[in-house]
Amino acid sequence: MRFARTSKLVGLAAMAALVLSACGGGGGTGGGDGADASAVITANSTEPQNPLVPTNTNEVGGGRVVDLIFEGLISYDASGAPVNEVAESIETTDSQNYTITLKPDQTFTNGDPVTASSFVDAWNYGAAAENAQLSQYFFESIAGYEEVSAEDSKENEMSGLKVVDDRTFTVKLAQPESDWPLRLGYTAFSPLPEVAFEDMESFGENPVGNGPYMLAGEGAWQHDVQIELVPNPDYQGTRTPQNEGITFKFYSGFEAAYQDLLANNLDLLDTIPPSSLKNFKTDLGEGRYLEKPYAGNQTITIPTYLDEWSGEAGELRRKAISLAINRPEITEVIFSGGRQPATEFTAPVIDGYSEEIEGNEVLEFNPEKARELWAQADEIDPWGDKVFTISYNSDGGHKEWIDAVANSIKNELGIEAQGKPYATFAEVREVATSKTLEGALRTGWQADYPSLYNFLGPLFGTGAGSNDGDYSSKEFDSKLREGLSAASPEEGFSAFNEAQEILLQDLPAVPLWYQVRQVGWSESVDNVDTAWNGVPVYHEITRK
Amino acid sequence: MAWYIFRRFLQMIPVFFGATFMVYFLVFSLPGDPIQALFGDRAVSPAVAAQLREQYNLDEPFLVQYFLYLKNLVTFNLGNDFSGRPVAEVLAQVFPVTIRLAVLALVFEAVFGIIFGVIAGLRKGKFFDGTILVASLVVIAIPIFVLGFVLQFLVGVKLGWAKPTVGAEAGWSDLLLPAMVLGLVSLAYVIRLTRTSIIENMNADYVRTATAKGLSRPRVVVVHILRNSMIPVVTFLGADLGALMGGAIVTEGIFNVPGVGQRLYQSVLRGEGPTIVSIVSVLILVYILANLAVDVLYAWLDPRIRYA
Numbered sequence: 001m002r003f004a005r006t007s008k009l010v011g012l013a014a015m016a017a018l019v020l021s022a023c024g025g026g027g028g029t030g031g032g033d034g035a036d037a038s039a040v041i042t043a044n045s046t047e048p049q050n051p052l053v054p055t056n057t058n059e060v061g062g063g064r065v066v067d068l069i070f071e072g073l074i075s076y077d078a079s080g081a082p083v084n085e086v087a088e089s090i091e092t093t094d095s096q097n098y099t100i101t102l103k104p105d106q107t108f109t110n111g112d113p114v115t116a117s118s119f120v121d122a123w124n125y126g127a128a129a130e131n132a133q134l135s136q137y138f139f140e141s142i143a144g145y146e147e148v149s150a151e152d153s154k155e156n157e158m159s160g161l162k163v164v165d166d167r168t169f170t171v172k173l174a175q176p177e178s179d180w181p182l183r184l185g186y187t188a189f190s191p192l193p194e195v196a197f198e199d200m201e202s203f204g205e206n207p208v209g210n211g212p213y214m215l216a217g218e219g220a221w222q223h224d225v226q227i228e229l230v231p232n233p234d235y236q237g238t239r240t241p242q243n244e245g246i247t248f249k250f251y252s253g254f255e256a257a258y259q260d261l262l263a264n265n266l267d268l269l270d271t272i273p274p275s276s277l278k279n280f281k282t283d284l285g286e287g288r289y290l291e292k293p294y295a296g297n298q299t300i301t302i303p304t305y306l307d308e309w310s311g312e313a314g315e316l317r318r319k320a321i322s323l324a325i326n327r328p329e330i331t332e333v334i335f336s337g338g339r340q341p342a343t344e345f346t347a348p349v350i351d352g353y354s355e356e357i358e359g360n361e362v363l364e365f366n367p368e369k370a371r372e373l374w375a376q377a378d379e380i381d382p383w384g385d386k387v388f389t390i391s392y393n394s395d396g397g398h399k400e401w402i403d404a405v406a407n408s409i410k411n412e413l414g415i416e417a418q419g420k421p422y423a424t425f426a427e428v429r430e431v432a433t434s435k436t437l438e439g440a441l442r443t444g445w446q447a448d449y450p451s452l453y454n455f456l457g458p459l460f461g462t463g464a465g466s467n468d469g470d471y472s473s474k475e476f477d478s479k480l481r482e483g484l485s486a487a488s489p490e491e492g493f494s495a496f497n498e499a500q501e502i503l504l505q506d507l508p509a510v511p512l513w514y515q516v517r518q519v520g521w522s523e524s525v526d527n528v529d530t531a532w533n534g535v536p537v538y539h540e541i542t543r544k
Numbered sequence: 545m546a547w548y549i550f551r552r553f554l555q556m557i558p559v560f561f562g563a564t565f566m567v568y569f570l571v572f573s574l575p576g577d578p579i580q581a582l583f584g585d586r587a588v589s590p591a592v593a594a595q596l597r598e599q600y601n602l603d604e605p606f607l608v609q610y611f612l613y614l615k616n617l618v619t620f621n622l623g624n625d626f627s628g629r630p631v632a633e634v635l636a637q638v639f640p641v642t643i644r645l646a647v648l649a650l651v652f653e654a655v656f657g658i659i660f661g662v663i664a665g666l667r668k669g670k671f672f673d674g675t676i677l678v679a680s681l682v683v684i685a686i687p688i689f690v691l692g693f694v695l696q697f698l699v700g701v702k703l704g705w706a707k708p709t710v711g712a713e714a715g716w717s718d719l720l721l722p723a724m725v726l727g728l729v730s731l732a733y734v735i736r737l738t739r740t741s742i743i744e745n746m747n748a749d750y751v752r753t754a755t756a757k758g759l760s761r762p763r764v765v766v767v768h769i770l771r772n773s774m775i776p777v778v779t780f781l782g783a784d785l786g787a788l789m790g791g792a793i794v795t796e797g798i799f800n801v802p803g804v805g806q807r808l809y810q811s812v813l814r815g816e817g818p819t820i821v822s823i824v825s826v827l828i829l830v831y832i833l834a835n836l837a838v839d840v841l842y843a844w845l846d847p848r849i850r851y852a
Binding site for chain 2 (some may be wrong): 048049052058059094129130131132134135137149150151152201204223224225249250251252253255256257259260262263265310395422423424425426427428430431432433443444445458464465466468510
């Protein structure tokens, strides 16, 4: 019994630790209860990478906040159909000259009126080179963009924008574009109050908008921690908040957020982490999750600037690659059925989508045909013992399916195929934009606005900004122009789908599958849905 | 002693500059273009990219970039990160959190490590000693992220004793669970070090003398055995403080702690040179200071050690 005292000490210390941790737990549940009572919804997000200025926000963390605190001319309903918000009417007779009239008595949360200049000034600010805004290219269709966006340009007003009176302005595009009005719901086209232009950087810290929500006072954005939004009492649009606010908690990964969701410490998780895809349905139980396709796809781009992928042999090879990928099996095994095999280049939730585009059998799994085409290509230009690589960023959770696709190609075509990981997104983007790829590249597109054109023009148009494979086709470009100059978006659909027939012939990229969003929520919230772009419809969520 | 400490501070200067230079060089050599990544896979506007490169001095050669950084450092201007936030503000936000986390972990491993180590050492070969040895071996063998996820799931989700992640405040009690995970592996080492040291010293002459003098057993253990056994343990703990702060990346990721590790990880992914260098520099300072503290502690633990 000589050391009895020491043993007691150990016991005391252990007990102290238990009591302390119990205190922590108690505090936690207490906080949770408080949130319940106030009907504020907590949702996962990431730290916005830029000040919250609409034209400088191009990633999800900032994007979803900007979308809730600003209201553009139009918004999209859950299916992606445009709904007039600040705009009373958007009129055109030739798809090139638009007259935009605003609804009366619209205000920002600081009391300033939303006028025609709120839009014109904000758009000019976004387009002018001297302001270095990341979403600059959204204004490229407007006449005068060339001048203001040129390097070192001091010009900062686009000639295509004219304020007529407080509630009216006109827009002249450089060329007719029938789907241009559809873009206006994208956050980059939001209006800005006058106070913003005095000091954009500090405005971005405490933005003043006209959307359904506003920041909960100064310092509502706690960097790297969370951002608190409360309903805007003067909001007049269609997205009326059904809750008493949304607090976005920032997570560096979805795993930690998922644990919080399980412990009812978080109300809404907009992406189930890959590690939990197999069991989230049983973890959460019926009525606490949703699985829904959205306007995004996954593709692999095969650059046409590489010798072995150009000319007739290259075309045959790209087709063979596409036919050798067993999409149904990979989506079933890797994603537990959480992806839908692609039949074209856009996404099913987009208006005008068709699964009967001529030539889409090249996206089916057909190993015999694949081997046949590959053999034909080999007769023209032997492949030899080269290795087919798919470059990707390993920080994005792509490894499993890339390996599966490479294996499928390897097994069916009998060639060496493998993934080529780059540590970061920055690294793989540099390789892609400097056109120094040595093989295929993982690509994917999430629509900025619900339009077929958004999946085609920016990716496959000659010289377009995200045309990583350097694809160029005169017929394709002219079909796109035809679609854009159609009198209405509906009339453009057939031209865009004809343009897709050309893509299915040339296969500058191999479509793999459409993205599906899995969303989970806690026991205490209701009415969770996702919109056309996969983003939860935050304003409709209610507390039980 | 004062002269010794002053000399050690002087030595810090070249270490500090050498380290920042190396880190800056490593960041500069990182493959990938950070400006390109800012645009995602969307169109990169050349005018905007050029403007941003100029703003962050990314268009300058390496040495110019480094000297511009040093020049700003002298005036206590650490620059801005890519979102326009002053790096100094970022540091002021993340370091207190991680310091709390590391101190908690250090206290946890020191207190429990020494207590368990002493008991195991004094009862060498007995049941308690055996259990502790096996348990510490298991802890050392399991990767920290496995321990983290398991404890998070058990304590946070199943038992509900603590929140599975650390929230906005990141207060002391919120950090208790992450700190335990962070300190667990070191705890195992501290137990083993203490145990070995105690066993060695138990047979020393001065212990026999002290017992023969008629001193009580607790006094012999605490004043004579323990104090002399602490030197290797203190060395380990001192070095561990730096390691805990720098090595918290995994733990902070699991428990979503808004600290140094998380921020460093994000900055590396985004290629934010000034932020990375500033964070790492402060970590280096912590490391150097902790080592200095250890050296000073030696003299207190063992008066035979003298510094001049």
